[in-house]
Amino acid sequence: MGFTLRSGQAILWLACSTTAWAQTEVLTLPENLHQHPTWLTLGHYHQDTLGESYTSQADDPGFFLSQSGKTSPKAELDATLKAIQQPGGGDEHARCRFPARDAWLREQLDLPDTPVNCPAFEEWSGTLNTENVTLVFAASYLNSPSSMFGHTFLRLDPPQDDDEADLLLANTISYAADAAEHDNELLFAYRGIFGGYPGITSIKPYYEMIRLYNDIEHRDLWEYTLNLDQQEVDTLIAHTWEIQDKNFDYYFFDENCAYRLLALIDAARPGTSLLDEVSTHAIPSDTVRWVRDAGLVESVNYRPSAATSVAHSLDSLPAEHQTIAAAIANGYLTVDAPEVRNLSNNEQAQLFDATYDYVRYQSEAEAWPREHAAPLSHQLLVARSQIDNAEALPDVPEPQVRDDQGHDTFRVSLGTGQLAGSEFTQLTLRPAYHDVLDPPEGYRGGAQLQFLRLDARLYHSNNELQVERITGVEIRSLSPRNPFFAPISWQVGFGGRRTDTGTDRVLTPYLEGGAGGSWRLGDNTQAFAIATADLEIDDDLRRGYDAAPGADLGLLHQNNRFSLLAGAKTKAWIVSSQHRQDQLYLEGNWHIGREFSLFTKFSREDHFDRYQSTWQAGLHAYF
Amino acid sequence: MKKLIAGAILLGASSMAFAQPGCGVGAMIWKGQSGIAPHVLAATTNGTFGNQTFGMTTGTLGCQTNQSVQSMAMYMDSNIDKVARDMSRGSGENLDTLAVLLGVEDADRDTFRQTLQNNFATIFPNADTTSGEAVDAIVALLEQNDALSKYVAA
Numbered sequence: 048m049g050f051t052l053r054s055g056q057a058i059l060w061l062a063c064s065t066t067a068w069a070q071t072e073v074l075t076l077p078e079n080l081h082q083h084p085t086w087l088t089l090g091h092y093h094q095d096t097l098g099e100s101y102t103s104q105a106d107d108p109g110f111f112l113s114q115s116g117k118t119s120p121k122a123e124l125d126a127t128l129k130a131i132q133q134p135g136g137g138d139e140h141a142r143c144r145f146p147a148r149d150a151w152l153r154e155q156l157d158l159p160d161t162p163v164n165c166p167a168f169e170e171w172s173g174t175l176n177t178e179n180v181t182l183v184f185a186a187s188y189l190n191s192p193s194s195m196f197g198h199t200f201l202r203l204d205p206p207q208d209d210d211e212a213d214l215l216l217a218n219t220i221s222y223a224a225d226a227a228e229h230d231n232e233l234l235f236a237y238r239g240i241f242g243g244y245p246g247i248t249s250i251k252p253y254y255e256m257i258r259l260y261n262d263i264e265h266r267d268l269w270e271y272t273l274n275l276d277q278q279e280v281d282t283l284i285a286h287t288w289e290i291q292d293k294n295f296d297y298y299f300f301d302e303n304c305a306y307r308l309l310a311l312i313d314a315a316r317p318g319t320s321l322l323d324e325v326s327t328h329a330i331p332s333d334t335v336r337w338v339r340d341a342g343l344v345e346s347v348n349y350r351p352s353a354a355t356s357v358a359h360s361l362d363s364l365p366a367e368h369q370t371i372a373a374a375i376a377n378g379y380l381t382v383d384a385p386e387v388r389n390l391s392n393n394e395q396a397q398l399f400d401a402t403y404d405y406v407r408y409q410s411e412a413e414a415w416p417r418e419h420a421a422p423l424s425h426q427l428l429v430a431r432s433q434i435d436n437a438e439a440l441p442d443v444p445e446p447q448v449r450d451d452q453g454h455d456t457f458r459v460s461l462g463t464g465q466l467a468g469s470e471f472t473q474l475t476l477r478p479a480y481h482d483v484l485d486p487p488e489g490y491r492g493g494a495q496l497q498f499l500r501l502d503a504r505l506y507h508s509n510n511e512l513q514v515e516r517i518t519g520v521e522i523r524s525l526s527p528r529n530p531f532f533a534p535i536s537w538q539v540g541f542g543g544r545r546t547d548t549g550t551d552r553v554l555t556p557y558l559e560g561g562a563g564g565s566w567r568l569g570d571n572t573q574a575f576a577i578a579t580a581d582l583e584i585d586d587d588l589r590r591g592y593d594a595a596p597g598a599d600l601g602l603l604h605q606n607n608r609f610s611l612l613a614g615a616k617t618k619a620w621i622v623s624s625q626h627r628q629d630q631l632y633l634e635g636n637w638h639i640g641r642e643f644s645l646f647t648k649f650s651r652e653d654h655f656d657r658y659q660s661t662w663q664a665g666l667h668a669y670f
Numbered sequence: 671m672k673k674l675i676a677g678a679i680l681l682g683a684s685s686m687a688f689a690q691p692g693c694g695v696g697a698m699i700w701k702g703q704s705g706i707a708p709h710v711l712a713a714t715t716n717g718t719f720g721n722q723t724f725g726m727t728t729g730t731l732g733c734q735t736n737q738s739v740q741s742m743a744m745y746m747d748s749n750i751d752k753v754a755r756d757m758s759r760g761s762g763e764n765l766d767t768l769a770v771l772l773g774v775e776d777a778d779r780d781t782f783r784q785t786l787q788n789n790f791a792t793i794f795p796n797a798d799t800t801s802g803e804a805v806d807a808i809v810a811l812l813e814q815n816d817a818l819s820k821y822v823a824a
């Protein structure tokens with residue numbers, strides 16, 4: 048076997064020993080077939096930043112048939128072509144190891160699709176029995192920082208005309224970092240960002256994912272069923288087989304859980320090119336938008352988390368029944384108390400359902416002791432089982448605006464303002480994600496997550512350009528408390544900011560945090576009280592650093608037209624400056640759809656025994 | 671179709687039994703697949719199983735010879751609280767999943783749901799009932815029912 052190159056066209060001479068119809072066959076290899084987008088997708092090849100050459104993102108020699116396959120799509124194509132034309136079959140045959148490549152090459156080159164015996168692959172794909180593919184998005188739940196990016200995985204749906212099919216038993220494909228042997232948090236973060244963790248594709252039943260995300264992490268799930276046809280689904284499954292157990296190094300920001308799934312969809316439907324959307328980071332909620340915008344979504348289904356469901360169940364009870372539910376859950380009333388028996392069967396059933404869900408939730412989320420929760424749960428269930436044909440509590444309504452329909456996460460702001468009489472123009476870039484004054488639809492109320500935000504100011508009087516603030520990460524979670532739930536509202540952030548030393552404003556690294564409570568005043572309004580702590584470290588501070596305990600009391604109102612935040616902050620700097628810093632603030636955004644907001648803010652500060660006002664107004668645009 | 675699903679679940683069963691005994695749902699991963707999710711899962715689920723109403727079973731599932739019953743037992747082991755909840759209400763997706771795993775035909779689904787709801791206290795006599803005991807009780811109940819006994823025949 049050999050091949051010659053002639054005027055840019057490769058001609059491959061084949062010798063097939065087993066098939067009678069083709070002792071030798073002239074195979075015309077189209078020019079630059081190895082640069083065909085589908086081949087590059089199947090090999091996970093990406094063009095190098097410098098130069099014309101390609102490198103595969105696969106970090107596993109088992110993924111390549113050619114020694115130089117990682118860096119040469121051409122060598123890999125030649126090796127694959129040769130290997131799939133070898134006679135025979137069996138699990139070790141290239142056609143069985145790379146069924147998607149095999150099918151594509153045979154189609155491109157009009158090679159005969161002779162049957163091949165691949166017992167392992169056939170058993171595996173038969174077990175997966177996939178008719179539809181659903182992209183599942185686990186919404187972020189900002190009270191848990193680990194979930195802040197959201198998470199996506201694929202569900203492989205069996206044919207639905209079969210009434211024995213059951214989506215809870217369907218399988219799912221996830222891609223995750225294998226950090227098993229490493230346990231140091233710092234190392235974990237470092238390697239996650241700069242590389243070093245192997246990423247592994249794994250397959251698990253959907254009910255386990257529901258348990259993990261819906262029940263344990265309290266994240267709502269959005270199910271986007273894709274409009275892939277059967278052939279595309281088969282390609283996706285075949286390519287999953289090719290990459291499963293193969294190592295692709297994992298990077299939190301770009302080559303993460305969402306990224307590899309996009310590659311699978313790209314492979315299933317050539318030309319989709321979802322990966323081209325990825326620049327510096329792939330936030331799972333953004334990847335859902337790309338999939339949606341590529342016209343891949345056929346239908347959407349919402350699966351509320353245990354936390355969402357139980358809150359809704361309790362809300363659905365009449366107020367006096369809510370009181371009874373709280374009394375039963377806390378052990379003040381028994382399941383067969385007169386207050387309960389006086390209710391109708393239907394009311395009792397709904398009361399038991401909501402109370403049981405609440406007790407279960409508290410057991411998992413707040414670790415209620417088993418001695419209390421287990422016997423009570425059992426009594427509730429036994430009592431409930433004696434009521435037939437009761438009306439179920441209403442289902443949680445699907446949010447009108449999905450996570451992927453909220454405002455886009457990259458925000459650019461231009462504004463003008465005045466600091467103690469000195470005018471400036473301010474430009475702010477915020478790559479991600481959301482703050483409490485942004486349009487609230489599609490985001491959790493009271494939740495804020497910003498990172499890598501840059502605020503730059505140009506002061507008009509002396510034409511001086513200044514970095515006002517660099518926000519590394521800023522997380523804020525204001526969750527109202529009520530008789531059933533008592534979440535802690537909290538905030539944490541770090542970065543660099545201008546701080547007043549009394550004589551100058553210097554850019555200073557800072558770390559801040561806080562914890563407290565929040566209470567609902569109306570449908571969209573909450574009042575919060577947070578105890579705060581600040582740390583600043585800089586040469587310009589008298590002792591090199593300063594620290595301040597403090598408090599932040601305020602009101603937050605969020606609706607689809609406008610958002611308002613107002614309050615008072617106080618910080619007692621106790622190390623270097625030994626001055627109190629008191630501030631009144633008022634901020635408001637007027638939303639124009641979900642693409643723009645007009646913003647204005649005003650603050651008045653008393654620091655170093657002088658008063659100073661700052662105001663600012665401008666426009667946010669979301670991309 | 672049903673056999674395939676049952677097979678999928680049992681694949682999990684074997685890795686649980688042989689690879690990581692006692693790790694529970696967290697270890698019910700395919701063919702020894704590794705990854706952070708399974709480890710997170712193992713850690714979190716084992717953490718919260720201590721707080722379940724009903725316990726899970728370790729090691730008694732091998733006594734069941736009927737493959738459908740084994741699949742049901744596997745499912746109950748990881749979803750016992752949700753199955754118990756749906757059972758007390760006589761409806762819900764977890765109860766439907768049990769019916770699918772046992773191969774209960776549409777015509778018998780109502781009887782199946784009703785039987786389990788009406789006998790809830792027999793299936794879960796107290797808060798210390800394990801999933802294995804519940805499975806045994808379900809099998810005994812279905813065996814006594816003319817319409818449903820065929821689904822649990824050994």
